[in-house]
Amino acid sequence: MRSRRQRIPFVISDDYLEYPRRRYGMDHERYAWSILPRREKVTWPGGARIALWVIPALEWFPLDMKGQPFKPPGALQTAYPDLRHYTLRDYGNRVGIFRVMKALERHGIRASAAVNAAVAARYPALLSELVSRNWEIIAHGLDMDHLHYEGMADEQALISKTLALLPKVRGWLSPAKSESHRTLDLLAEAGIEYVCDWVNDDMPFRMQILYSMPHSSDIDDYAILVNNHHDEDEYRDQLVDQFEFLYREAETQGGRIMAISLHPWVIGQPYRIGALEAALAHIMARRGVWPATGAEILDAWKAQRAAQGAASA
Amino acid sequence: MKRDPGLYDYLPYHRRPKIEWPGGARVAFWVAPNVEFYELEPPKNPSRAAWARPVPDVLNYSARDYGNRAGFWRMMEAMDRCGVRGSVSLNVAVCEHHPEIIAECKKRGWELYSHGTYNTRYLFNMSEEQERALIQDSIDTIRRASGQKLDGWLAPALTYTERTLDLVAEMGLTYICDLFHDDQPAPVKVRKGRLASIPYSLEMNDVIAYNINLVSPRHYAAIIKRQFDRLYAEGEESGTVMCIPLHPYLVGHPYRIQAFEEALAYITGNDKVWLATGREIARHFLDNYYDAFAKAAHPVRDF
Numbered sequence: 001m002r003s004r005r006q007r008i009p010f011v012i013s014d015d016y017l018e019y020p021r022r023r024y025g026m027d028h029e030r031y032a033w034s035i036l037p038r039r040e041k042v043t044w045p046g047g048a049r050i051a052l053w054v055i056p057a058l059e060w061f062p063l064d065m066k067g068q069p070f071k072p073p074g075a076l077q078t079a080y081p082d083l084r085h086y087t088l089r090d091y092g093n094r095v096g097i098f099r100v101m102k103a104l105e106r107h108g109i110r111a112s113a114a115v116n117a118a119v120a121a122r123y124p125a126l127l128s129e130l131v132s133r134n135w136e137i138i139a140h141g142l143d144m145d146h147l148h149y150e151g152m153a154d155e156q157a158l159i160s161k162t163l164a165l166l167p168k169v170r171g172w173l174s175p176a177k178s179e180s181h182r183t184l185d186l187l188a189e190a191g192i193e194y195v196c197d198w199v200n201d202d203m204p205f206r207m208q209i210l211y212s213m214p215h216s217s218d219i220d221d222y223a224i225l226v227n228n229h230h231d232e233d234e235y236r237d238q239l240v241d242q243f244e245f246l247y248r249e250a251e252t253q254g255g256r257i258m259a260i261s262l263h264p265w266v267i268g269q270p271y272r273i274g275a276l277e278a279a280l281a282h283i284m285a286r287r288g289v290w291p292a293t294g295a296e297i298l299d300a301w302k303a304q305r306a307a308q309g310a311a312s313a
Numbered sequence: 314m315k316r317d318p319g320l321y322d323y324l325p326y327h328r329r330p331k332i333e334w335p336g337g338a339r340v341a342f343w344v345a346p347n348v349e350f351y352e353l354e355p356p357k358n359p360s361r362a363a364w365a366r367p368v369p370d371v372l373n374y375s376a377r378d379y380g381n382r383a384g385f386w387r388m389m390e391a392m393d394r395c396g397v398r399g400s401v402s403l404n405v406a407v408c409e410h411h412p413e414i415i416a417e418c419k420k421r422g423w424e425l426y427s428h429g430t431y432n433t434r435y436l437f438n439m440s441e442e443q444e445r446a447l448i449q450d451s452i453d454t455i456r457r458a459s460g461q462k463l464d465g466w467l468a469p470a471l472t473y474t475e476r477t478l479d480l481v482a483e484m485g486l487t488y489i490c491d492l493f494h495d496d497q498p499a500p501v502k503v504r505k506g507r508l509a510s511i512p513y514s515l516e517m518n519d520v521i522a523y524n525i526n527l528v529s530p531r532h533y534a535a536i537i538k539r540q541f542d543r544l545y546a547e548g549e550e551s552g553t554v555m556c557i558p559l560h561p562y563l564v565g566h567p568y569r570i571q572a573f574e575e576a577l578a579y580i581t582g583n584d585k586v587w588l589a590t591g592r593e594i595a596r597h598f599l600d601n602y603y604d605a606f607a608k609a610a611h612p613v614r615d616f
Contacts, residue, residue: 010359010438017446019430021352022406026378028353035413036383069367149367177372197371200378202567217372218566228527237531242568249387249567 030184031198031207040308041254042203042301048290049250050243051297052283054111055196055215056100056262057140057173058126060118061089065145072144072176073222074263089144089265093119093126096268101133103277107284109291112136114173114196114215117165118143131167136293138196139166141175148178155180159190170295171196173215184209194298202246202256204301211302213294220261225272232275239279247286257297258283320478320492320501321510322610330605332497332552334597338587339548340541341594342580345490345513346388346559347402347428347467347520348418350410351377355433361472363433377432377562381411384565389417391574395581400591402428402467402490402558405451408458415458424590425459427451427486429469436472444474448484464592467491467513482506488595496544496553498598500607507603509595511554516540518558523569534572541580548585554594555580 025033044051063086065076074089076082104111113130115137120127130137141148142162148155163169172187173196187195188209195207196215205212217223219242224235239260246256260279267276283289292300334341353374355363364370392399401418403425408415418425429436430450439447452463466481467490478489482503489501490513501508515521517540522528528536537557544553557577564573580586589597 012358012438012440012443014443016356016358016434016439017443017450019406022409024409024412027350027410033411034382035386037386038413070365150369174371178366179369179371181369198375199372200375200382202383217376219568228529230527230529234529234531238529238568241530241571242566245567245571 042304044255044290049288051257052289052291053259057114058119059144060116061144069149092265096264099268099273100264110135112138112294114138114140116140116143117162121165136295137167137169138171138173139169140173144175148174148180148183150180156186159186214259216259216261221267222263232272236275236279240282243283322612324610334552334587339585340544341554341587341589343400343589344397344557345402346399348407349404349432350407352431352433358435360437361435380562384561387565387570388561395577399423401425404428404432405454406431408454419459424592425455426465428467432470479504482508500603509598511591511594513556519563520560523563530569530572534576537576538579
């Protein structure tokens with residue numbers, strides 16, 4: 001049964017079958033190809049098996065957001081003015097974060113807060129709370145409506161403006177993990193030491209410029225509870241399963257990192273915070289868990305890589 | 314464009330020649346890990362964008378790279394512990410990019426079959442010559458990297474032309490994983506040659522479970538067990554096929570791999586299971602049942 005009527009075909013040029021980057025390793029220069037279980041073992045301070053890294057994101061979604069070049073996760077949704085989503089996101093900054101703080105303080109866990117510069121500028125009282133707890137601040141872009149992308153206007157100025165509104169930071173998490181081809185270069189020039197946008201590894205690794213830290217897009221309250229519609233018990237189970245596997249793996253492969261990405265407007269709801277508390281209680285009941293900030297984990301990792309004489313991860 | 318793909322006749326599930334698998338097994342069980350390479354900046358195909366976000370899509374690119382750096386190795390160990398060989402649905406450029414992965418597959422006697430060159434190069438709109446060149450690349454690359462003859466095919470990112478399956482049959486492949494119409498193998502009607510459709514399953518595929526149906530890891534394990542239980546029971550009447558298609562970038566995460574391994578161990582704990590590769594299932598079907606199935610099928614008349 002061959003068709004008689006043919007649609008007018010698109011034409012594929014023959015260079016579609018040429019592969020100039022078909023070669024050993026990656027198809028770009030940002031970092032080298034590296035196999036996780038074949039690296040030298042890392043030992044965390046005190047002989048810990050797991051470095052526990054908690055990263056609450058403090059976000060501000062402007063009421064007039066444009067969503068360019070795409071809408072980030074959690075973006076406003078209705079016609080202007082979308083009060084319902086604007087205020088629910090802001091709930092995290094007013095209420096949710098303080099439930100998260102309490103849950104962490106019970107175990108003496110200091111977090112790395114990924115902070116939109118807009119949050120620091122608009123809510124200096126919140127910034128003081130973070131600083132007074134000796135948390136690490138990670139720059140999380142200007143706000144959730146300033147993404148980084150090819151063809152954007154003056155990315156360098158955006159980065160400068162963002163960093164000027166924040167205390168001195170070492171780490172960067174782009175809003176929605178968005179980057180242009182120049183983002184890493186511009187961040188390095190601005191004094192940033194590590195980025196959290198790449199989710200290809202469970203450990204830090206050396207990029208061509210900067211270091212990558214394994215900030216998770218999987219062990220993430222928004223991904224599990226909001227995007228996947230799993231319930232609170234399932235969220236807790238997934239954190240526990242992640243931890244238990246890494247804990248076992250660390251026995252033979254060396255120290256691992258358990259990264260927990262949080263959005264206080266999601267996990268900070270009264271009916272949800274207990275799931276995080278239960279997972280943390282499970283994790284902290286184990287021996288060999290080292291709660292640390294991203295910068296502390298990176299320092300411990302770098303010191304050992306230097307001792308091992310490794311040029312790259 | 315056609316109303317009917319024209320690739321198979323109608324054959325009701327309960328009125329077929331009885332399939333007997335080697336050793337009296339009820340289910341031919343195979344695991345098909347998709348070992349893929351997605352390009353950061355692929356050329357454009359007018360029918361499909363490679364990335365959900367503008368290039369460079371750092372989040373989605375790096376999420377897939379995770380499979381090769383971390384996920385593959387955990388998946389491989391879980392399969393080793395259960396004594397399951399893989400039939401790798403391979404973007405063949407992985408032979409150049411990550412030969413360490415190919416070396417592990419060879420060491421274990423895993424089958425390598427073609428999933429195109431890259432998962433970011435689509436067949437949509439290709440000319441016949443272009444498509445032939447791409448299939449020939451797979452035949453040559455897999456031969457060179459592993460010494461294996463290429464037998465199986467799953468189109469890259471499930472993209473096709475009307476002639477894709479005709480060409481893979483003509484070029485000497487014996488089976489395809491592209492049709493989802495059955496729980497037993499089936500003849501595929503192609504211009505030339507004998508081609509078998511081997512059940513591959515989108516329902517059991519971790520990319521569908523995790524990225525489309527958004528299930529939890531423990532629920533994924535539960536549906537694998539349920540799927541197996543039913544196919545095992547039905548396999549008493551006539552042999553069935555169960556495939557678990559995997560993507561190391563998904564199943565290889567710490568919070569997912571343990572539940573998967575438990576489901577795999579559940580299946581291999583049954584005695585009437587044939588732990589096979591895609592190639593072995595296709596060979597058994599082509600040698601013993603292809604003709605009888607083709608003869609028993611009812612031609613479909615368009616109206």
